[in-house]
Structures are given as C-alpha cells and as structure tokens.
Amino acid sequence: MLFPDYIFESSWEVCNKVGGIYTVLSTRAKTLVEQLGDKLIFIGPDCWGEKNNPYFTEDNKLFATWRKKTEAEGLKVKVGRWNVPGAPVAILVDFNPYFAEKDMIYGQLWEKYHVDSLHAYGDYDEASMFSYAAALVVESFYNSEIRGNKKSAKVIYHANEWMTGLGALYINDHLPQIATIFTTHATSIGRSIAGNNKPLYEYLEAYNGDQMAAELNMESKHSIEKQTALHVDCFTTVSDITATECKELMDKPVDVVLPNGFEDDFVPQGKTFDKKRAAARKRLLDIARALSGDEIEDDAIIISTSGRYEWRNKGIDVFIDAMNRLRTNAENLKKDIVAFIEVPAWVNCAREDLAERLAAMEKGEKFDTPLPTPVITHWLNEQQNDRALGMMNWLGMHNAKGERVKLVFIPCYLTGEDGIVNLSYYDTILGNDLCVYPSYYEPWGYTPLEATAFKVPCITTDLAGFGLWANTVVGKESTIEDGVEVIHRTDYNYNEVADSIKAAVEKFTNATKQKQGRIRNKARTLAEHALWSKFITYYYEAYDIALRKAEARCSKAGE
Incomplete structure (x- = not known):
C-alpha cells in the first residue's frame, strides 16, 4: 500500500x-x-487572535524560513x-482578509465546480x-518546502466536513499532484431532515x-459537500x-468507511481512577441534594446524557421521558437514581444560591428545603x-422530596x-454508573465510546454508528450485560424506545454490585476494540486509494 510522505489535515476544530x-x-x-513526525500538519482557524489559545502552543522556530515567506505572500x-498527545504540528490561519475576495472566490467555485453559494x-x-485560507497555506508550504526538495513526494490533503470542502476543491484544481481525501462526519442534508422532524430512514431511498x-x-x-x-480522490x-445516507442523498457512494477510534492515554488508572470517581460521585450527588433539599443515598x-443540544437527533426528548417513566413507576427500584442532562444551552450565569449551599455543605451543613427551580444548575437566558x-x-418533574428518581x-x-x-x-463522566445516548441521528457517537472507555456502561440505539458497531463486535444485539445496550430505533417507535431505556436502567439499577462490576468491565473491554491502533488501518486504505488516483492523474498529464 502507498503511504504518504506528508499529510495536511484541515478542520474547523483543529485547536478549536x-x-x-x-x-x-x-x-x-x-x-x-x-x-x-512533523510531516503530519494540522491546519485550523485562528479564532483566538491575540488571546491565549489553551489548545495551541506557538513555536517561532518551527518552519521559520517558510513563515517568513508567508509574510511576503500576505498569509x-x-x-x-497542538496541545494533545503526540504534540502534532498545527498551523492556525487568519481567514478574515479573504472576506474582501469572497465574491470572486465563489464565482470561480461556480465556474469550475458548479457550487451554489448564492x-x-x-x-x-x-x-x-x-477553507480557502487553509488551501493557500498548503499551496505555499508545498511550493516552498516540498516541491523543490522531493519531486516525487507523496502528499495528502485531508479535509473534514463540508466546512473544508472549498479548500479541497482548490487543491484539486491548483495542485493536482496532491491526493485529496474528504470525510463527511454527518451529511448536512441528512442532519437537517432529521432535525426538522421528517422521517429520515423509512423514506431515505425516496429522498432527492x-x-x-x-x-x-x-x-x-x-x-459544497456534494x-x-x-x-x-477518496470520499469517506x-x-x-x-455511508448509506451519502449514497442516497449525495449520489456518491463512499470509497472507505473510517470509524472513529479512541486513544485512552488520559483515562486514569488504579487508585487515581478510584479517587477521581469518588470525587465526581460526591460532587454530582451533592448538587442534587443541594437543589432538592432531599437526602439521597x-x-x-x-x-447522564450529554452532547449537543439537538432535541430529537440526540434523543434528549426520549431521555427525559424515560426518566419520568422511571419516576412514576419507581416501586421496583432498589436504589435512588440521579440523572443529569449535560448539554450546553444559552447560559446566563451559575446559580449563586446553589454555589453558596454547596459551599456550606462542604463545611458539614445540611439542608432539608429545596431551592427555587430545583432542576437546573445555571440560570439560562x-x-x-x-x-x-x-x-x-409539563411532566411534573420537580425533584420533589421522597421521589426515588x-x-x-x-x-x-x-x-x-x-x-x-x-x-x-472527562472527570465528571467517571462519576457515572450508566450513560444514556438514545440518538435518532448519530453518524458515529463519540459520547458512548468515551463512556465505555471510562468503564461506564451505556445505552444507545442502532441508529447510531457506534451502536451498530457494538452489535458487530458482540456478534448479536448487544444488551446491558455486554456493557452496551443497543435499542432498536426507527422513525416512529418513540414510546418503545422510552420503555426500553426504562427497562435497561431498572435492570442495571437492581443488579448486584458484583454484576454491575462485571458489566463495567465488559464496557471497558468493548471500548478497547475501538482503539486507534486497530482503526488506523482504515485510514491507510484511504491514503492508498487517494495516492494511487493522484499518481494516475499525474502520469496521464505527463503523457
């Protein structure tokens, strides 16, 4: 298989x-x-300007000669x-100067590729x-540092999500010797169909x-995505x-599926794990106690559930419903349940009354009356x-005293x-006993993978890529005893999903401590199947496909 000498990878989320x-x-x-080594180069947006970017450490000695050339070129x-394991090279580019050329850039894009920017x-x-600025960075670096030194260097430009599509097309047009890969992590139109409460899956083949x-x-x-x-050269x-969604909605089958792996270097081990888990549990339970004024065992x-605030797509609606069904039918529960929705919303400020009560509790004070609105930790706009x-x-969920959920x-x-x-x-997730991600639209699903890596069993659905993958690894429809409960979900079976979540939570809650421990270990074992050391081979396949197409293109041009 061909392997690149250089990889440039761009994303809006590099150091962001x-x-x-x-x-x-x-x-x-x-x-x-x-x-x-340093021939892996990530390119991201310079969103921080003069402020300190906690994800990035500048190094003026790195590619110093090329940096001087960029100043002359106006880049x-x-x-x-990038302040992550491996400390890869990152180039952050200021894209604001190119707004002045926006119409010209869009005009060229329409003429060459019929991209509708109107x-x-x-x-x-x-x-x-x-995306345009990122492509100019690659063009400048290639012409300065690679072209003259290594005429036959194998170079890849990897663009992630529609947001980097324009740059990939620029590279395709101006630097045909560079092999291009495009990864859509979720199709923009599929996410939109799902988010607008339209049935995505039953009618997928009929949608244009x-x-x-x-x-x-x-x-x-x-x-731009299509x-x-x-x-x-390689669509992934x-x-x-x-992949099915891409074929139906973008009229282009993918060349390779690149499942999302995980590096578990930052999962604490041994006594550190136990200490952090105990601290997280205490904090989460104290928050519930302080809000409700109730004694919780x-x-x-x-x-918990977490992720973006996508009401239907992430299954936030069905999660709340399932917790309410547990609350109103709690006679079978052997333990209290405290559930959290950890989803960023339009926060105004942290609650002072809650912060004060938590501080007092740290000193041993107890409270037996609830705070106003005892269901939220931060006031919202x-x-x-x-x-x-x-x-x-609407469901009457007010964290009343005496309620088990x-x-x-x-x-x-x-x-x-x-x-x-x-x-x-990551320190908070350690405190969980169970995580629930009942997604309706979830191309992969990092949150359940992260949970299992931290030995937290989870509940997800077979409309999430991770859920389908878990079923494949387990060799059947995975259940909570396997570390991950994969619930069957369709366009229309909302009630069945809510009841299935309720049943799985009850089963786990009422299991013995020993059985819960076995389930936690099964979750961790499942996560180990998704380490990057195992999934990186799919990327090698994509690199090979892209490089061979670029090689054939250049050979034909040479003729």
Missing part, C-alpha cells in the same frame, strides 16, 4: 474544541505522529503544536473563507438530496449508516423558552470552571 471532530483528530494524532499564520447564510461564509436541500434552505452547504465528494465517512445510581425545562415542567439539567460546558460542577467533562 467545538464538538466530536476535535476528539477524532486530536486522539488520532499520536498514532500518525509515530509514522510521520497570516501561527505555527506551533443561498449561503449563517456560518457558510466564515467556514468557506477559512438536491430537492430536500432546496426545501430546507440548505442549498449552499449541500452543494461537489467535494464527487471530485476528491465514519459509519455504515452514514450515597449508593444512588448516577446516570430566555429560560422560559428552554425545551428541556419545558418538558420537565431525580433529574438535573447542567446546561454548561464542563471545563472545570463552570462555577458549580467545577470538574472537566
């Missing part, structure tokens, strides 16, 4: 923690650095390293100007992607379920319009500095 793609790239980096870049809105322009893009005002994002998929996605089962709080209120909304990013939890997401 926004969502799951950050985890994909940052955990995979170490495995590729071992192969390529504004920062060169350094209907652009929201983040389209910002993403496209970054272009027609749906027009109906849902998604023409520009769909257009044309990039059609023109790159992250799961079989999204130390052995309560802690459950326009709180009266929040969907999660609205549904909880409590539900708490933590609507902030868990950075360790939120004012209430004050633990990072």
Whole structure:
C-alpha cells in the first residue's frame, strides 16, 4: 500500500474544541505522529487572535524560513503544536482578509465546480473563507518546502466536513499532484431532515438530496459537500449508516468507511481512577441534594446524557421521558437514581444560591428545603423558552422530596470552571454508573465510546454508528450485560424506545454490585476494540486509494 510522505489535515476544530471532530483528530494524532513526525500538519482557524489559545502552543522556530515567506505572500499564520498527545504540528490561519475576495472566490467555485453559494447564510461564509485560507497555506508550504526538495513526494490533503470542502476543491484544481481525501462526519442534508422532524430512514431511498436541500434552505452547504465528494480522490465517512445516507442523498457512494477510534492515554488508572470517581460521585450527588433539599443515598445510581443540544437527533426528548417513566413507576427500584442532562444551552450565569449551599455543605451543613427551580444548575437566558425545562415542567418533574428518581439539567460546558460542577467533562463522566445516548441521528457517537472507555456502561440505539458497531463486535444485539445496550430505533417507535431505556436502567439499577462490576468491565473491554491502533488501518486504505488516483492523474498529464 502507498503511504504518504506528508499529510495536511484541515478542520474547523483543529485547536478549536467545538464538538466530536476535535476528539477524532486530536486522539488520532499520536498514532500518525509515530509514522510521520512533523510531516503530519494540522491546519485550523485562528479564532483566538491575540488571546491565549489553551489548545495551541506557538513555536517561532518551527518552519521559520517558510513563515517568513508567508509574510511576503500576505498569509497570516501561527505555527506551533497542538496541545494533545503526540504534540502534532498545527498551523492556525487568519481567514478574515479573504472576506474582501469572497465574491470572486465563489464565482470561480461556480465556474469550475458548479457550487451554489448564492443561498449561503449563517456560518457558510466564515467556514468557506477559512477553507480557502487553509488551501493557500498548503499551496505555499508545498511550493516552498516540498516541491523543490522531493519531486516525487507523496502528499495528502485531508479535509473534514463540508466546512473544508472549498479548500479541497482548490487543491484539486491548483495542485493536482496532491491526493485529496474528504470525510463527511454527518451529511448536512441528512442532519437537517432529521432535525426538522421528517422521517429520515423509512423514506431515505425516496429522498432527492438536491430537492430536500432546496426545501430546507440548505442549498449552499449541500452543494459544497456534494461537489467535494464527487471530485476528491477518496470520499469517506465514519459509519455504515452514514455511508448509506451519502449514497442516497449525495449520489456518491463512499470509497472507505473510517470509524472513529479512541486513544485512552488520559483515562486514569488504579487508585487515581478510584479517587477521581469518588470525587465526581460526591460532587454530582451533592448538587442534587443541594437543589432538592432531599437526602439521597450515597449508593444512588448516577446516570447522564450529554452532547449537543439537538432535541430529537440526540434523543434528549426520549431521555427525559424515560426518566419520568422511571419516576412514576419507581416501586421496583432498589436504589435512588440521579440523572443529569449535560448539554450546553444559552447560559446566563451559575446559580449563586446553589454555589453558596454547596459551599456550606462542604463545611458539614445540611439542608432539608429545596431551592427555587430545583432542576437546573445555571440560570439560562430566555429560560422560559428552554425545551428541556419545558418538558420537565409539563411532566411534573420537580425533584420533589421522597421521589426515588431525580433529574438535573447542567446546561454548561464542563471545563472545570463552570462555577458549580467545577470538574472537566472527562472527570465528571467517571462519576457515572450508566450513560444514556438514545440518538435518532448519530453518524458515529463519540459520547458512548468515551463512556465505555471510562468503564461506564451505556445505552444507545442502532441508529447510531457506534451502536451498530457494538452489535458487530458482540456478534448479536448487544444488551446491558455486554456493557452496551443497543435499542432498536426507527422513525416512529418513540414510546418503545422510552420503555426500553426504562427497562435497561431498572435492570442495571437492581443488579448486584458484583454484576454491575462485571458489566463495567465488559464496557471497558468493548471500548478497547475501538482503539486507534486497530482503526488506523482504515485510514491507510484511504491514503492508498487517494495516492494511487493522484499518481494516475499525474502520469496521464505527463503523457
């Protein structure tokens, strides 16, 4: 198999923690650095300007000669390293100067690839100007550092998500000797269909992607994504379920499926693991106690869901419903249950009354009366319009004293500095006994993979790429006894999903401590099947496909 001498990989989430793609790239980096060293170069947006970027460390000595050339070329870049395992090279580019050339760039894109940018809105322009700037970085670096020194160097440009499509097409046009790979982590039109409460799966074969893009005002994002998929050397996605989506909605089958792996270097071990788990459990239970004024047993089962605030796609609605069904039928439960929704919303501020009560509890004080609105840790802007709080209120979920099931909304990013939890997401997840991710639309599903890596069993669905993969590894429909409960989900079986979550949670809650321990170990064992050391081979296949196509193209041009 052909293997690249250089890989340039661009994403809006390089040194810019926004969502799951950050985890994909940052955990995979170490495995590729071992192969390529400083010839693996990530390109991201310079979103921080003069402020300190906690994910990036600048190094003025790195590629110093090339950096001087970029100044003459008008490129504004920062060169350094991404603060993740492997410390890969990262180049952050200022894309703001290219807004002045936006119409010209879009005009050329239409002439060469018929990409429709006329209907652009929201983040389209910002993403496209970054993508264009990233391509200019690659072009400059290639011409300065690679072309003259290694005429036969095998070079790959790997673009992630529609947001980097414009740059991939620029490379395709201006530097045909560079092999191009495009990975869609979720099709823009598929996510939109699902998010607009339309049945995605039953009618998938009948949907026309272009027609749906027009109906849902998604023409520009769909257009750049589709044309990039059609023109790159290797088109990829992250799961079989999204591969089907690509074929039907973008009229382009993928060349390779690249499942998302995981590097477990930062999962604590031994006594450190136990200490952090105990600290997280105490904090989460104390938050529930402080809000409700109720005595909650130390052995309560802690459950959470997390991810982006996508109401239907992430299954936030069915999670709340399932917790309510547990609450109203709690006579079979042998332990208390405290559930958390850890989904960032429009936070106004941390609750002072809750912070004060938690501080007092640390000194031994106890409280037997609830705080106002005892279901949320941070006040929200326009709180009266929040969907999660609205549904909880409608169902009568007020964390009343004596109820065995409590539900708490933590609507902030868990950075360790939120004012209430004050633990990072990974330190918080350690405190869980069970995680629930009942997704309707989930191309892969990093959250359940992360949970299992931390020995937390989880519940997911077979509409998530991770859920389908878990079934494959287990060799049957995976159940909670296997470490992951994979619930069958369709366009229409919402009630069955809610009841299945309730049943799985009851089964785990009422299991003996020994059995729960075995289930936790099974979850961890399952996660080990998804380490990057195992999944990286799929990338090697994609590199080989792309490099061979580029090689054939250059040979033909030479003739």
